[in-house]
Each structure stands twice: as C-alpha cells, then as structure tokens.
Amino acid sequence: MSQVLKQQDVTLGVWGDEMRLSLRASGVAVLSLDAGSVNALSNRVIDYFSAALDFIASEPSIKAVIFSSEKKNIFIAGADIREIVKIDVLSEASALSAKGHSVLKKVTELKIPTVAAIDGICLGGGLELVLCCDKRVATSNIKTKIGLPEVNIGLIPGLGGTQRLPRMIGVKPAVELILSGEPLDAELALAAGIVDKIVVSNLLDASEEVALGMIASKFDRSTFAQEREKSAEEKDGGYEKRLSILKMSDRMIRIRTRGLVPAPRRAIEVIEYGLVNGLEAGINREIEVFAELAVSAMAKNMINFYISQEMAVQTALRTMEHADRVTTCGIIGSGTMGLEIADIALQKGINVLVKGSSPEKSASAVQWLNKRAESRLDGKTADEAILPASVEAADLNDDLRPAQLIIEAVPEDTDLKNKVIFEVARAVPPGCIIASNTSSFAISNLSQFSNKPERVLGLHFFNPVDRMPLVEVVTHERTDAEVLKTAIAFAAQLGKIPVTVKDSPGFLVNRLLTHFMAEAARLCDDGMPLNWVDDTATQFGMPIGPFCLFDELGWELSSRVCHLMHEKFGQRYLPPIMLNNIMPYGLRGKDGGGLYLWDDKGKRLEENVEFLTKVNITVSKEKPDEATTTLIRDRLFLPMVDEASRCLEEKIVRKARDIDLALVLGVAFPRFRGGLLRWADDLGLDYVVDRLNEIYTKYKPAREVGGYLMNLKKEGRRFYGFSNN
Numbered sequence: 001m002s003q004v005l006k007q008q009d010v011t012l013g014v015w016g017d018e019m020r021l022s023l024r025a026s027g028v029a030v031l032s033l034d035a036g037s038v039n040a041l042s043n044r045v046i047d048y049f050s051a052a053l054d055f056i057a058s059e060p061s062i063k064a065v066i067f068s069s070e071k072k073n074i075f076i077a078g079a080d081i082r083e084i085v086k087i088d089v090l091s092e093a094s095a096l097s098a099k100g101h102s103v104l105k106k107v108t109e110l111k112i113p114t115v116a117a118i119d120g121i122c123l124g125g126g127l128e129l130v131l132c133c134d135k136r137v138a139t140s141n142i143k144t145k146i147g148l149p150e151v152n153i154g155l156i157p158g159l160g161g162t163q164r165l166p167r168m169i170g171v172k173p174a175v176e177l178i179l180s181g182e183p184l185d186a187e188l189a190l191a192a193g194i195v196d197k198i199v200v201s202n203l204l205d206a207s208e209e210v211a212l213g214m215i216a217s218k219f220d221r222s223t224f225a226q227e228r229e230k231s232a233e234e235k236d237g238g239y240e241k242r243l244s245i246l247k248m249s250d251r252m253i254r255i256r257t258r259g260l261v262p263a264p265r266r267a268i269e270v271i272e273y274g275l276v277n278g279l280e281a282g283i284n285r286e287i288e289v290f291a292e293l294a295v296s297a298m299a300k301n302m303i304n305f306y307i308s309q310e311m312a313v314q315t316a317l318r319t320m321e322h323a324d325r326v327t328t329c330g331i332i333g334s335g336t337m338g339l340e341i342a343d344i345a346l347q348k349g350i351n352v353l354v355k356g357s358s359p360e361k362s363a364s365a366v367q368w369l370n371k372r373a374e375s376r377l378d379g380k381t382a383d384e385a386i387l388p389a390s391v392e393a394a395d396l397n398d399d400l401r402p403a404q405l406i407i408e409a410v411p412e413d414t415d416l417k418n419k420v421i422f423e424v425a426r427a428v429p430p431g432c433i434i435a436s437n438t439s440s441f442a443i444s445n446l447s448q449f450s451n452k453p454e455r456v457l458g459l460h461f462f463n464p465v466d467r468m469p470l471v472e473v474v475t476h477e478r479t480d481a482e483v484l485k486t487a488i489a490f491a492a493q494l495g496k497i498p499v500t501v502k503d504s505p506g507f508l509v510n511r512l513l514t515h516f517m518a519e520a521a522r523l524c525d526d527g528m529p530l531n532w533v534d535d536t537a538t539q540f541g542m543p544i545g546p547f548c549l550f551d552e553l554g555w556e557l558s559s560r561v562c563h564l565m566h567e568k569f570g571q572r573y574l575p576p577i578m579l580n581n582i583m584p585y586g587l588r589g590k591d592g593g594g595l596y597l598w599d600d601k602g603k604r605l606e607e608n609v610e611f612l613t614k615v616n617i618t619v620s621k622e623k624p625d626e627a628t629t630t631l632i633r634d635r636l637f638l639p640m641v642d643e644a645s646r647c648l649e650e651k652i653v654r655k656a657r658d659i660d661l662a663l664v665l666g667v668a669f670p671r672f673r674g675g676l677l678r679w680a681d682d683l684g685l686d687y688v689v690d691r692l693n694e695i696y697t698k699y700k701p702a703r704e705v706g707g708y709l710m711n712l713k714k715e716g717r718r719f720y721g722f723s724n725n
Contacts, residue, residue: 027063064211078124093291147183154299158290301674323489330403338409340465397427520546521576541670551594
C-alpha cells in the first residue's frame with residue numbers, strides 16, 4: 001500500500017521500498033525508482049507504479065512529473081526476465097504484457113507534462129516507459145545505454161516498443177534498433193530522436209526546466225504526437241516506402257537467421273500490423289505475439305542462457321573488486337593472438353610491454369599497436385577521446401619486470417613455450433603471474449619450467465580476440481588461489497567472460513570441438529556426403545559446418561590436436577580415416593586450398609570437387625530425408641553431450657551451465673538452444689542415451705556411454721535439475 005504524507009514540499013507518497021514521489025517547490029513532482037539491483041519492472045514494481053500514477057493523476061498540486069532512478073548508472077534495465085521465464089501458460093503471458101501496457105497507458109493519459117530523466121542503463125521496458133513520456137533528458141554518462149534488446153532473448157518488445165518507436169523516429173531506424181538488439185549511447189539516441197536533450201550533470205534540475213518549459217508553452221500532447229509521427233513518416237519516405245522497408249528487412253533477417261530464430265521476423269510482422277491497422281490494434285497484436293514467444297522453449301533457452309552469462313559476468317566483477325588489479329601486462333609473442341590481446345589491454349587502460357622474437361619484431365609490434373590506437377582517436381574531440389595506455393618494446397626478459405602479469409602467446413611449439421617460461425620466470429619478480437595462451441599443451445607441464453609453478457596458469461583466448469568474449473582460465477593442482485583470482489579479474493578488466501577450467505588435454509572447448517569435428521569426419525568415412533554434414537550442422541544453428549571449420553583452422557593443426565586427444569583419451573578420439581587420407585596431400589585449408597575453394601578475400605566458394613574425388617569424399621546434389629538428417633545431427637552432437645558429461649565427472653568445470661556458456665561464447669553453439677546440455681535435456685536423456693548406444697554399437701569406433709550420463713538417466717535427473725518423469 002502507498003503511504004501518503006502531508007508534507008507535500010518533501011514527500012507525497014512512498015510505495016514499498018521501491019518507489020518514492022516527492023514534490024519540488026516549482027510544482028514538478030519526481031517519481032523515483034529504487035527496485036532490486038537493476039530496477040527491473042517486476043509484477044510488484046508495476047503494481048506500485050500503477051498506484052503511484054493513480055495518485056499523480058488525482059493530485060492537483062502536481063503540475064508535471066519526472067520519472068527518475070535512485071540507482072547509480074541505471075535508469076531501468078527492463079522487465080524482470082526471471083518472472084517471464086517461469087510462465088508456461090499463454091494466457092498468463094498475455095495478461096503480464098497487457099498489465100504492463102495498461103500501466104504505461106496511464107502515463108500517456110496524464111493531463112500534465114511528463115519527462116524521463118535517464119542516467120545509465122535504459123533498456124527494454126525502461127525504454128518503452130520513456131517512449132510514453134513527452135520529453136526525454138539523458139546524461140552524457142558513458143554508462144547511459146538506450147535500447148530494446150528483447151530479440152537477443154527470443155522475445156519482441158512487449159510494452160509498446162514495436163508501435164511507439166517507429167512512430168517517434170521512423171520505421172527504418174526503429175527496425176535497426178529492434179533487430180540488432182544493440183543499445184545506443186546518449187549522443188546516438190539524441191541523433192535518432194529518442195532523446196531530446198543531453199546534460200553532463202544536474203539531471204533532475206535540467207529535467208525540471210524542460211517540464212516547466214512545457215507548462216509555460218501550454219504543451220499539447222496530441223498535436224505534438226501527430227506532428228512527430230507525420231515527420232517520422234516523411235523521413236521514411238511515406239507509407240508505401242515504410243512497407244517496402246519492412247519487406248526488405250524481413251528478407252535480410254530471413255537470410256541472416258536462416259529461419260531458425262523467429263523473434264526478429266515476428267517483430268517486423270507486428271510493426272507492419274500496427275502501421276496498417278493503427279496503434280491500438282498494433283499494441284493488441286504485440287501482446288499476442290509477445291505471449292506466444294514468451295512461452296516458447298526457444299525464448300526460455302535464450303533467457304536462461306542470458307541469466308547464466310550475467311551470473312558469470314557479475315561473479316567476475318565481484319572477483320575484480322577483491323583482487324589485485326593489473327596495471328601493466330607483458331605480452332611475449334608478436335603474432336596475431338599476441339597483438340590482439342595487447343590491443344584489447346591498451347583499450348582498457350592497461351599498459352603493455354611487448355616482446356617479439358627479435359628487437360625488430362618488438363618494434364614493429366609497438367608501431368602496429370600505436371597505429372591502431374591512433375585510428376581510434378581519429379575524428380574525436382578532446383572530450384570524446386579515450387587516451388590509450390602506453391605500449392613499449394621489451395627486448396630483454398628483464399624489460400618485463402614492471403608487469404604484474406605476463407602472457408606468452410608464442411607459436412604452439414612445446415619446446416619453445418617451455419624455454420620462454422623457464423627464462424621469463426627467472427627474470428621477473430617472484431610475484432609476477434605467467435599465463436600461457438596455449439590451446440592444447442598441459443599447463444601442469446608448462447608450469448614445471450617455472451621456479452614458481454604456483455604462479456603459472458592458462459589464459460586461453462579465442463580468435464578473433466576482439467569479437468570472442470570467452471577466456472578459459474586454466475588451473476592446475478598447484479595454482480595459487482590468489483593467482484587465480486587475479487587472472488579472473490584480469491579477464492574481467494579486458495571485458496571478457498572467464499570460465500575457470502581444470503587443466504586437461506584440450507581444456508574444455510577444444511576438447512568438445514575436436515569431438516564434434518572428428519565425428520563429422522567419421523560420417524564421411526561411412527560415405528555420408530560432405531555437403532549433407534555441413535548443411536545439417538548449419539541448419540542446427542552452428543555458424544559454419546565442421547568441414548568449413550577444418551579448412552579455417554588448418555588441417556595440420558586439426559590433425560595434430562586429434563592425435564593428441566587420442567593419445568590422452570584413447571579409443572573415443574580415434575583419428576578418422578579421412579584425416580589420415582588427407583594429410584599426405586599437405587592440404588593447407590583456407591590459406592591455400594582445402595575441401596572448399598576460397599577466394600583471395602577468404603570467402604568460401606563451392607566444394608573442391610577435384611580434390612574430394614581424390615580422397616574418396618562424396619558430394620550429393622540430392623537432399624537428405626528427415627531420418628538421415630536426424631542421424632547426422634545425432635552423430636555430430638550426441639557424442640559431444642557424452643564427452644561433456646565426462647568433463648563434469650572429471651570436474652573439468654563445476655556445472656552444466658559452465659559448459660553451455662563456454663560453447664556458446666567460444667564456438668558459437670546456437671544460443672537459441674540454450675547450450676549443448678540444455679539441448680540434451682530438451683531432447684530427453686532417455687533418447688540421448690538410447691541413441692548413443694545405437695551409434696556406438698553400429699559405427700566405429702566402438703564405445704560405451706559415460707557413467708555420469710548413464711547415472712543421470714537411471715536416477716531420472718537432467719543436467720539442469722530433475723526431469724518431469
């Protein structure tokens with residue numbers, strides 16, 4: 001219940017601990033939100049918001065109202081997705097969206113001017129509230145981010161975003177914002193027409209000034225809205241042009257998503273419906289489609305994955321608060337990986353010392369990094385420019401002494417890595433951490449070449465470093481707990497998402513990826529057409545097929561890793577016949593011809609049929625039937641599930657969500673499936689185990705299902721909790 005107070009010059013009402021309404025001397029009221037950690041629009045908050053709006057509408061002393069937040073760097077982060085993910089009934093999802101709409105409608109029906117005062121995150125339902133206000137004032141705070149990210153969790157905006165945004169800024173920019181899911185900073189939001197004014201400080205005072213200006217000008221909301229909508233339509237080029245924009249966007253999104261993810265296309269559908277049939281009809285259609293998506297398995301998978309990712313991010317940030325901060329890092333190796341890691345560190349304000357294989361290569365690396373830094377400053381004012389940290393050449397190992405953490409990123413040669421660690425460990429202070437970026441060598445073995453093995457671990461970055469968010473933090477038995485903390489914090493400093501992995505051949509991601517690629521090759525060993533295998537993988541949602549990936553990674557590396565895994569894990573990693581047949585040809589893959597032909601820019605062309613014929617690999621112009629497609633899918637991915645369960649049994653990682661997080665972020669396993677193990681749960685572990693037994697019996701190499709997975713089935717459990725059986 002609200003508690004209405006008499007001292008109108010201070011507080012008019014308080015709703016729970018979440019919402020407070022105060023009145024300024026000017027007659028402008030401020031409704032401020034302070035709910036949970038991120039101001040999520042939960043059912044409880046929406047109820048309070050509704051009550052507060054009823055009070056505002058009935059209070060004659062209020063001349064205008066400002067909507068603001070008590071939280072630093074957060075306006076409203078959006079709806080409470082933890083509530084949404086629990087809804088399984090269509091009518092409940094519809095009721096939730098309709099309830100939110102009814103409350104926001106109260107904002108649009110207030111007889112007084114309304115202003116949104118935005119500082120920090122303003123996403124999803126937060127932006128949809130903002131769109132209902134007459135004016136919007138935002139801070140220039142770098143944390144101010146404004147957007148509609150719902151498509152990234154399998155939904156569409158559910159509180160009017162598909163209807164009000166196109167009418168405010170035009171269909172084309174609205175579609176771009178909704179389909180990308182990427183937020184705008186304050187300057188871009190101002191340019192787009194979402195924000196009316198930007199201030200550096202004194203946000204409430206500036207918002208009050210805007211409100212008083214509307215009062216003085218006798219602001220007419222209806223006239224203003226009509227003029228704004230007319231202007232937006234003219235900017236789009238008229239009604240017919242708007243429909244053309246939507247059709248073109250639909251074609252583009254169908255190609256981009258391969259029809260696997262429905263939310264972007266449903267968003268376009270709802271936008272068009274509203275333009276054709278009017279605002280109210282559009283809102284009703286938005287409620288229907290939002291509800292359909294909210295109860296779908298796909299949206300639940302994407303929401304659950306998002307929650308897992310946020311948990312990992314927040315854990316890393318909390319670790320960063322209690323760990324030593326790295327101010328200077330050393331990079332040994334001036335190849336692509338070393339330079340890209342150094343570049344990211346510089347962008348995050350970390351000083352870098354680079355040591356190449358020669359003074360000339362060190363100097364060249366510094367020059368390249370400085371040029372990259374300068375290019376980021378081009379066209380920016382002194383206020384906008386973020387000056388990078390410093391980068392220097394480290395010609396001798398002693399030059400690395402100022403670094404708190406050193407990453408070796410030299411080529412994958414065990415003798416070379418051992419030599420680097422041996423020499424560097426004895427040249428730097430005892431407290432320095434040495435991290436290897438190796439993708440395949442045991443960290444426990446590398447650590448033995450240091451005089452402080454407890455201060456050696458793995459930091460496995462993924463290529464390309466600037467786009468891949470995952471870092472595997474690899475520990476061995478002697479890793480010091482504080483060293484691990486600092487390494488996790490360092491990954492967070494770089495803006496990466498760390499997953500802690502116990503030392504094991506291939507660590508986590510490469511171990512599972514090798515399994516996937518080996519199974520693909522075995523399918524070809526058994527006569528399955530190569531294009532059927534690659535097509536099935538991409539139709540499942542993988543970004544590229546396994547044979548395209550073989551070409552991209554290089555056949556020599558792929559073969560070496562597969563043989564290494566066979567040596568460590570035995571029969572289930574038996575190298576496929578296909579690998580052994582191909583290797584004598586010295587196939588180089590993408591850089592010099594592979595199973596596919598590639599152009600000079602690295603774009604994949606058609607299959608290299610002439611070479612495929614030499615090695616007895618088939619390609620078919622026919623399409624596989626449904627049973628064959630399912631068999632290919634199961635042979636590609638179910639043995640991965642089995643291997644992932646072994647990783648849990650061996651405690652390579654602690655939880656199923658760590659595996660799913662790593663595979664989605666590390667190799668782009670389809671996010672809409674929630675990850676490998678959540679997909680297995682959706683299939684049902686009875687099916688998974690029975691199908692694996694069939695595959696392992698019928699196809700080489702002969703194997704047995706792992707004990708961990710068998711026990712899950714036997715006990716009626718799932719990777720994520722208990723089954724419904």
